Amino acid sequence: MKDLRFRKMVKADLPVITKIESDCQSHPWTLLQFLDGFNAGHEGWVACKDYEHRELIVGFAIFSSVLDESTLLNICVRPAFQKQGYGRAILDRLLEQARSENIESIFLEVRISNSSAIRLYESIGFEKIAERRDYYPAIIGREDGLVYSLKSIPDAP
């Protein structure tokens, strides 16, 4: 995508990441949760653009890898930038990384109501492998979670 750059997430990004998260999610991760994950070895990428001569983080992804398996823990695009291809571009970047690290499969969990994310994952080739009843807190009560996996990383476009 034009003007879009990726770089590794660093601790100093976490306040901005937390703000983007809270603008996007009904039950957002807190700064402390991001920090704990970071300290536990979660990795992250930020997608940036230049905006008024400064770097603007438009979205991010956080994942954790063990041997040849990776789990996508979080992906988020600033609301004003959604539906313009940034989410797909971030996932493409993760797939590129997975290919270079010989990752064989990627897992993720998603709320059953999150149709835009589900559509994005399925368009890449993720397949539903399990349902987790009442897995997530919801605005009222609880909500089911779906577990998806990508069993083989597609070749580079």
Ligand SMILES: CC(C)(COP(=O)(O)OP(=O)(O)OC[C@H]1O[C@@H](n2cnc3c(N)ncnc32)[C@H](O)[C@@H]1OP(=O)(O)O)[C@@H](O)C(=O)NCCC(=O)NCCS
């Ligand atoms: C899910 C999310 C990352 C997608 O990012 P995005 O930049 O809006 O997505 P893109 O513009 O790259 O769209 C990619 C695909 O997603 C799907 N999609 C995106 N927004 C959609 C919407 N509102 N309705 C239906 N499908 C949608 C489409 O299949 C789209 O395919 P296309 O490129 O052929 O049109 C973004 O909506 C987001 O940050 N949501 C809040 C956080 C979240 O729910 N994260 C996922 C947690 S599991």
